[in-house]
Amino acid sequence: MSVKASRVAVDGCRWPSKYRHATKDDAFAAIAALERAGRGSPDMSVYPCAGHWHTGHSIEKFKARIQRSLRGGRAKRSKSNRKGRR
Ligand SMILES: [Zn+2]
Numbered sequence: 001m002s003v004k005a006s007r008v009a010v011d012g013c014r015w016p017s018k019y020r021h022a023t024k025d026d027a028f029a030a031i032a033a034l035e036r037a038g039r040g041s042p043d044m045s046v047y048p049c050a051g052h053w054h055t056g057h058s059i060e061k062f063k064a065r066i067q068r069s070l071r072g073g074r075a076k077r078s079k080s081n082r083k084g085r086r
Contacts, residue, residue, distance in 0.1 A: 012050035020052040027053035 013020070021027040027046035034040040042065065045058030 013052070014049055015054050015056075018054045018056070020049070020054065021046075022052060024048070024053050027055050030055050 043057045043062040
């Protein structure tokens with residue numbers, strides 16, 4: 001038996017250290033909960049893994065948002081202060 005050091009968990013999970021959501025709905029619910037707590041991000045996304053779901057920042061969403069702001073909003077450089085401060 002050859003034992004290879006692998007970062008992939010036995011069940012094929014690519015992100016063993018991340019929290020696993022059983023269903024897509026669970027993953028979306030987790031994102032919604034973060035948003036309600038004021039810790040959400042427009043770049044958060046859900047993605048399927050080996051029989052479960054993870055949440056995380058979507059690089060594609062992030063890039064798309066940056067591209068959009070680079071093209072469109074050159075005039076407005078103000079940082080968004082919509083973090084729900086009192
Ligand atoms: Zn996984």
